[in-house]
Amino acid sequence: MSRYELRWKNKMTGSEKYPSDCQILEEMRTQAREQISTSPARQCALARAKDIKLLLLDVDGVLTNGSLLYTGEEIESKSFHTLDGFGLQLLREAEVATGIITARRSAVVARRAKELKMTYIYQGAMNKNIAFKEILAESGLKPFEVAYMGDDWLDLVILQQVGLATTPANGAPEVQERVHFSTKRSGGFGAVREVCDLIIEGKGLKETLLQKYLNK
Template sequence: MKVLRQILKPQKAAVDWDKIKLLAFDCDGVLTRGGIIYGNEGQELKDFDARDGLGFMMLRSTDIQTAVITGRTSEAVARRCADLKIDHVYQKIPYKLKLAEELLQKLGLGFENMLFMGDDWNDFPLMMAVAVSVCPADAADGIPHLVDYVTHAKGGQGAVRECIEMVLKNKGIYEQAIQAYLARIS
């Protein structure tokens, strides 16, 4: 896998965290544990982690935009993203890299401004294009060896929150984000 990474994404310079303006996430296996549950009426149910949600709320006081780019379509995902006020939500996207290019162009940004967190091979092309690639601890075999950062938490169990906190800390705005969040809820 290390040879594959060297071929597809050679060693890069240190991340300029001030340039990171867009955090994008896959859904199944990242925002959720990856399981899909169908109710008796055929509705699709998803299990989201509340800690991840609070991480998104901490971002609201920053200039960082958020996106969810997922290969499936689910009303539960749409509702959760609306609840969290995710800036950009794209469902049923088989080619995430192409969509990301279009989104970045629309925002006047480049891949050097983007972090993407995915967990499987369908996320791999986008992971190799962005400034910072992240995966949860339980990502598909091989993926953890190819990304820039592997969370300690598993997908759907605080991995997104860990990723968000890592970004805020590296940008030097973690405490500021917490204070702004606390001010909003006080």
């Protein structure tokens, strides 16, 4: 008997039958979720998320999958995920500001940032630390009140300063080693949404926001 079957058996009364395969599978999923939610790393990240008032993001490899698509007319094309967009909307509803700091320049990025109502938009920032310092000065926030998500070496200068340092599953190994939280999804596939959810949960606002949408 597996530990999942044993756990289910301990829950049963004398009148209940032996669990079905579907019930055992659901029990496995429940235990996996419990393990993730109670892991020391996640608990530490949730504690840090409580003070966050601003989420800053890199773009390529974070809001996108990192691919650069060029047309014959020299127009750059990027793909964004709706999960990330809705997560950033939820952050605004939680009164957490958002922004981007990226080394590249793109009209597509400017359009997406405007759609997402981002407060800070820094493109062409080869020295990201300069942009970060400017944002701190303008916002009046302290580094511990800022979360940042980056995927490569250019992001390390900010990641080592902020209160909540995060990276997507595709982040460089050197980045993975230095952050507080790594997502299960890769950049461009909902990784940013995971960080948004983490911040909302850390602030204790998950149920409040969920009820808002359940009651619409």
